[in-house]
Amino acid sequence: MPAEPPIEVPSRLSEAYALLAAGPIVPIAGGTDIMVRITGELGPLPERMLDLSRLDALEGVALELGTLVLGARTTYTEIRRSALCREHLPALVGAAATVGAVQIQNRGTLGGNIATASPAGDTLPVLLATDAEIVVGSHRGERIVPAVAFFPAYRRTALAPDELILRVRIPLLTGREVRFRKVGTRRAQAISKVVMAVSWRSHGKTAGWSDVRVALGSVAATPIRAAGAEAVLEGARPTPETADAAAEALAAELRPIDDVRSTAEYRRVVSARILHRIVRDAGSW
Amino acid sequence: MTTRTLPYPPIAPERSAADALVVDPGSLTPGRTRGYPLRREGPSKLTGAAKYTDDLIFPGAWYGATIRSTEPRARLLAVELDPDADWSKVVVVTAADIPGENLVSAIKEDQPVLVPIGGEIRHHAEPVALLAAPDRETIRRLRSRIRLVTEPLPPVFDPELSDHVFARYEIGSGDLEAGFAAADVVVAGEYRVGHQEQLYIESNAMIAVPAEDGGMAVYGSLQCPYYVHKAMRKTLGLASDQARVVQAETGGGFGGKEEYPSIIALHAALLARRCGRPVRMIYERHEDIAATTKRHPAVIRHRTGVKRDGTLIAQDIEIVMDGGAYCTLTPVVLSRGALHSGGPYRCPNVRIRARATRTNTPPNGAMRGFGAPQVEFAAETQLNRIAERLGISPAEIRRRNAYELGDVTPTGQTLRDSVAAQEVLRLAIEAADFERIRAATGRVAVERRGSGEVPAGRLRSGAARTASGIGLALGWHGAGFTGSGEVHIGSVASVELTDDGRVRVLIGSTEMGQGTTTIFPMMVSGELGLPSEVVEMAPVDTAVVPDSGPTVASRTAMVVGGLCIAAARRLRAEVEARNGGRPFVEVYRDDAARHGRTRVDQRFEPYPGIEFDDATYRGDAYPAFGWAACVATVDVDLDTGEVAVRDVVAVDDVGRVIHPILCEGQVEGGTLQAVGYATIEEIKLEDGRYLNDRLATYLIPTALDAPRLTTILVEAPFSGAPHGAKGVGELPMDVGAPAVVAAIQDAVGVWITELPATPERILAALDVATRPGEVRSATAAGTAGTAGAAGTAGAAGTA
Ligand SMILES: Cc1cc2nc3c(=O)[nH]c(=O)nc-3n(C[C@H](O)[C@H](O)[C@H](O)COP(=O)(O)OP(=O)(O)OC[C@H]3O[C@@H](n4cnc5c(N)ncnc54)[C@H](O)[C@@H]3O)c2cc1C
Numbered sequence A: 001m002p003a004e005p006p007i008e009v010p011s012r013l014s015e016a017y018a019l020l021a022a023g024p025i026v027p028i029a030g031g032t033d034i035m036v037r038i039t040g041e042l043g044p045l046p047e048r049m050l051d052l053s054r055l056d057a058l059e060g061v062a063l064e065l066g067t068l069v070l071g072a073r074t075t076y077t078e079i080r081r082s083a084l085c086r087e088h089l090p091a092l093v094g095a096a097a098t099v100g101a102v103q104i105q106n107r108g109t110l111g112g113n114i115a116t117a118s119p120a121g122d123t124l125p126v127l128l129a130t131d132a133e134i135v136v137g138s139h140r141g142e143r144i145v146p147a148v149a150f151f152p153a154y155r156r157t158a159l160a161p162d163e164l165i166l167r168v169r170i171p172l173l174t175g176r177e178v179r180f181r182k183v184g185t186r187r188a189q190a191i192s193k194v195v196m197a198v199s200w201r202s203h204g205k206t207a208g209w210s211d212v213r214v215a216l217g218s219v220a221a222t223p224i225r226a227a228g229a230e231a232v233l234e235g236a237r238p239t240p241e242t243a244d245a246a247a248e249a250l251a252a253e254l255r256p257i258d259d260v261r262s263t264a265e266y267r268r269v270v271s272a273r274i275l276h277r278i279v280r281d282a283g284s285w
Numbered sequence B: 001m002t003t004r005t006l007p008y009p010p011i012a013p014e015r016s017a018a019d020a021l022v023v024d025p026g027s028l029t030p031g032r033t034r035g036y037p038l039r040r041e042g043p044s045k046l047t048g049a050a051k052y053t054d055d056l057i058f059p060g061a062w063y064g065a066t067i068r069s070t071e072p073r074a075r076l077l078a079v080e081l082d083p084d085a086d087w088s089k090v091v092v093v094t095a096a097d098i099p100g101e102n103l104v105s106a107i108k109e110d111q112p113v114l115v116p117i118g119g120e121i122r123h124h125a126e127p128v129a130l131l132a133a134p135d136r137e138t139i140r141r142l143r144s145r146i147r148l149v150t151e152p153l154p155p156v157f158d159p160e161l162s163d164h165v166f167a168r169y170e171i172g173s174g175d176l177e178a179g180f181a182a183a184d185v186v187v188a189g190e191y192r193v194g195h196q197e198q199l200y201i202e203s204n205a206m207i208a209v210p211a212e213d214g215g216m217a218v219y220g221s222l223q224c225p226y227y228v229h230k231a232m233r234k235t236l237g238l239a240s241d242q243a244r245v246v247q248a249e250t251g252g253g254f255g256g257k258e259e260y261p262s263i264i265a266l267h268a269a270l271l272a273r274r275c276g277r278p279v280r281m282i283y284e285r286h287e288d289i290a291a292t293t294k295r296h297p298a299v300i301r302h303r304t305g306v307k308r309d310g311t312l313i314a315q316d317i318e319i320v321m322d323g324g325a326y327c328t329l330t331p332v333v334l335s336r337g338a339l340h341s342g343g344p345y346r347c348p349n350v351r352i353r354a355r356a357t358r359t360n361t362p363p364n365g366a367m368r369g370f371g372a373p374q375v376e377f378a379a380e381t382q383l384n385r386i387a388e389r390l391g392i393s394p395a396e397i398r399r400r401n402a403y404e405l406g407d408v409t410p411t412g413q414t415l416r417d418s419v420a421a422q423e424v425l426r427l428a429i430e431a432a433d434f435e436r437i438r439a440a441t442g443r444v445a446v447e448r449r450g451s452g453e454v455p456a457g458r459l460r461s462g463a464a465r466t467a468s469g470i471g472l473a474l475g476w477h478g479a480g481f482t483g484s485g486e487v488h489i490g491s492v493a494s495v496e497l498t499d500d501g502r503v504r505v506l507i508g509s510t511e512m513g514q515g516t517t518t519i520f521p522m523m524v525s526g527e528l529g530l531p532s533e534v535v536e537m538a539p540v541d542t543a544v545v546p547d548s549g550p551t552v553a554s555r556t557a558m559v560v561g562g563l564c565i566a567a568a569r570r571l572r573a574e575v576e577a578r579n580g581g582r583p584f585v586e587v588y589r590d591d592a593a594r595h596g597r598t599r600v601d602q603r604f605e606p607y608p609g610i611e612f613d614d615a616t617y618r619g620d621a622y623p624a625f626g627w628a629a630c631v632a633t634v635d636v637d638l639d640t641g642e643v644a645v646r647d648v649v650a651v652d653d654v655g656r657v658i659h660p661i662l663c664e665g666q667v668e669g670g671t672l673q674a675v676g677y678a679t680i681e682e683i684k685l686e687d688g689r690y691l692n693d694r695l696a697t698y699l700i701p702t703a704l705d706a707p708r709l710t711t712i713l714v715e716a717p718f719s720g721a722p723h724g725a726k727g728v729g730e731l732p733m734d735v736g737a738p739a740v741v742a743a744i745q746d747a748v749g750v751w752i753t754e755l756p757a758t759p760e761r762i763l764a765a766l767d768v769a770t771r772p773g774e775v776r777s778a779t780a781a782g783t784a785g786t787a788g789a790a791g792t793a794g795a796a797g798t799a
Helices: A013-022 A076-081 A083-088 A090-098 A102-107 A110-116 A124-129 A227-233 A240-253 A264-283 B042-047 B136-143 B176-181 B225-236 B260-275 B285-291 B330-340 B372-390 B394-401 B421-432 B434-449 B485-489 B516-528 B556-577 B584-595 B660-679 B731-748 B759-770
Strands: A026-028 A049-051 A061-064 A067-071 A133-138 A141-146 A164-171 A176-183 A194-201 A210-217 B004-006 B062-068 B074-081 B091-093 B127-133 B146-152 B165-173 B185-193 B205-210 B216-220 B243-247 B279-282 B298-306 B312-324 B349-358 B466-478 B492-497 B503-506 B535-537 B598-603 B625-637 B643-653 B708-715 B784-786
Touching: A013 A049, A013 A133, A013 A164, A061 A083, A067 A083, A067 A110, A076 A083, A076 A090, A076 A102, A083 A090, A090 A124, A090 A176, A090 A194, A110 A124, A110 A164, A124 A176, A124 A194, A124 A210, A176 A264, A194 A264, A210 A227, A227 A240, A240 A264, A264 B759, B062 B136, B062 B260, B062 B285, B074 B127, B091 B260, B127 B136, B127 B146, B127 B260, B165 B330, B176 B298, B176 B312, B176 B349, B185 B372, B205 B260, B216 B225, B216 B260, B225 B243, B225 B260, B260 B279, B298 B372, B312 B330, B312 B372, B330 B349, B330 B372, B330 B466, B372 B394, B372 B466, B372 B731, B394 B421, B394 B434, B394 B466, B421 B434, B421 B466, B421 B625, B421 B643, B421 B708, B434 B466, B434 B731, B466 B731, B492 B556, B492 B584, B503 B516, B516 B535, B516 B556, B516 B584, B556 B584, B556 B598, B584 B598, B625 B660, B625 B731, B643 B660, B643 B731, B660 B708, B660 B731, B731 B759
Parallel strands: A026 A049, B062 B279, B216 B243, B312 B349, B503 B535, B643 B708
Antiparallel strands: A061 A067, A067 A164, A133 A141, A133 A164, A176 A194, A194 A210, B004 B708, B062 B127, B074 B146, B091 B127, B165 B349, B185 B298, B185 B784, B205 B216, B205 B279, B298 B312, B466 B625, B492 B503, B492 B598, B625 B643
């Protein structure tokens, strides 16, 4: 290992903002992404690092007026153990449980997953499917970026270099269902081949679904929403015909690639098949 | 022959509670569990005190690095050092600096230690130059300032298209044409397997330390100290006593530290010689996966003639192995592959044609099983497909054909001794309740298909989310070296009574986690009537121990163990004779005080009645065989094709179990490695370069992916060895993959003929199978036909 870069450990947000404004400085939360990148093998070391571990403002899970609020430094283990998450957003708990394995879950954070912006980030489809908002801050103040607008390009975010992710706000809607499914090579320590979150609101047996979101990871350069499949499902009931049409639409709109983890064909077909299964389960047929 | 089956878990003498439990810190050895000694090196590994190579400190040591080619094939024109960089505080070594022969000692000696100027680069990770510096930062800075000037040459990646043949064998018996003519059904099939990485937990590492007399010592992670020793003599031009090889604690090998450590040792030594100080050559995982040897990929084609009742009557087998860029151990891997390729079955008319060729990919080498897992996957899958064709149960077709005492193999070897194929088969079928579970999975499959609902299609599966299946495989593994290998090597093992009254075992066989240092004291102490704790193991240092041959081929317990037992018997006889026949245990201390040191060197003597002709490939290919059966149960996710291997019953005949816990450990580990081979372990290549050469991308099963494993050990002793042991290391690796693939077929109805059986391949096969109007066959490979219109696609394409 090369010598480690100097690390700042602010305990107040304002100090952190000042350090970021003076730039270049790289935040570190759980370190599970950044430590892999700074072995020196994959590029130069950051000049300075900003340890977020003393910033209390980035901590905690709370329910605020029908919105689930998670601090950026919330770990996967905290999500898995959080009574609020389990009650209001089990799909996020499910996603957290598939990340790496226990050691990674103990250290890895939601904010880190978002800032890394990997197309395979396992929580990201859940955030897209639930219309999450990412609250970011800097010395200029706070602003809110919808999750769907947060990932403009491959491994890029809407963050300015001097901004921190502070928290994630997930509106909780009545009658909303959220489903999550990850497909990886093995049962732990696996980067997704396909990861999907689907949400909808149902209004009784005979009415169609509304507010349908189909979000996927590992099938494009960024986490994406699948507009075609959403259009098929919006207003529809979970019948066999709907499931087939949604699966067809999804397979038609996805443009995944072959890479070291899987093939484009598999990703396309499996995305369609899991969407089909989710609709089928919802329709109980 | 008598076979004995060890109950599961093995019953062992219990020690009284007072002996156990309370231990002083630091005095963890000797301990016992289930009545057997704890692993000798266990406590130091558990407490972190064990010294692996990278833990060894040599003051003033420099760090070494290897500059590798980045092209699969090219002519090396020059090695250029950037004139703007400061080279005064480092050393750079090229082929021109090699004092002896620029060849890595091996079977064919075609691999240079470093590619010389004007020489040919044959794979993308080939060593071209070496760099050493006082710190890693300097290495990092300077390594990118060394430029290789090359002229590209056209590479070859397909082993079937390569015209450079490393080895070729043809084995035959009976009359093949007459056999096929007499067959009721002929089935052809093509099977493919890819690379497998050994993935020992400790990456390769060597430290070279120059001696004052011009000699060189290396300390490292290795399986075969005398291979390294020989390589050093040759390349460094050293006399035998000037080269010294010391094994550090070694974190796994699986064949991956059989030959490659020689190259690393030479590189470290060349740098150490140049800078006059110790040089540490510690591979990071990425370099280790990218550059070191893997299991050979292979294409195997079968054409099999059978009677309607399932009796095998003709086998025509063609094997093509991909040797990679250099020969390494390829001829012996191929030889073992050819000899095992028919499976453990009687067949009167056989032709086996095997060849291994050169491609511009990193050299392939030894890995647990050594050619057998590849061919046994093919043989077992072929037999399972034949059983399906004939409507016979996989258990029944094996019972009908499995070798029994007195049967003759394709090399003309009569199996005179220690044949437990039927025994392991029966035990596995019983323990796994194979027939009943298979009937149940079959019923479920019929219901699923006949449920009348909308059929599954490409973008959807049916109502069922998962399907379960059960699969069976039977295998054999030739014990010890192939043919006359053991006779050529003439291994030596020694047991000595030291002048201060200690008993020491001196062997060049290495501990790499499999239990060598635990079982040898057991074997020797048993002969001497001593508790195993008092028997010491000499350090594996070529200055101390004799050449007991390499720690490979599951030969350590069988061959070297046999030598040690013979040596111990001679020691005991000698000491008792000069002490009026009183038992060794009573007199050995006094004897040592009176007579000083007594050392017995035992050299390998050919096993009586075992003969093999290397030229004609006739005779006793192995002194004995180990036998294994495996039943795997899987769940296949019908939406995604993901496979969960739930249960495995592994039954292995190892001749004699020396330490049941360690023996079970070998079966469990080998089985899990086979499950990985069957399901997820895969190297992907692009232009001859491994794409997934990191732990993040070369995936092996985790604890969560491990099935529940039931191990049953069978003892059908080999009469040629004093203790009857036949070895256990590789045997379980041979049968896991075909059992898993058979279970997948039982679950979803398609044969996956290429390993690993990834979800991608399973879904693709299901897609083909459900597409209307197409022949139902797993992949393009699985052609089948009846006699006359025999499926020739699989058997053609050879020469
Ligand atoms: C073995 C292993 C397995 C893994 N498995 C998975 C997996 O299955 N699924 C998955 O999605 N990921 C996986 N990861 C990746 C990683 O664990 C997650 O992305 C994790 O959420 C990163 O969080 P962290 O706190 O560790 O981030 P860090 O490494 O601390 O930071 C990651 C990046 O985010 C930035 N950052 C962190 N916090 C903030 C903030 N509040 N504001 C602005 N920028 C910030 C950092 O500067 C850095 O660029 C795995 C990683 C490893 C090493």
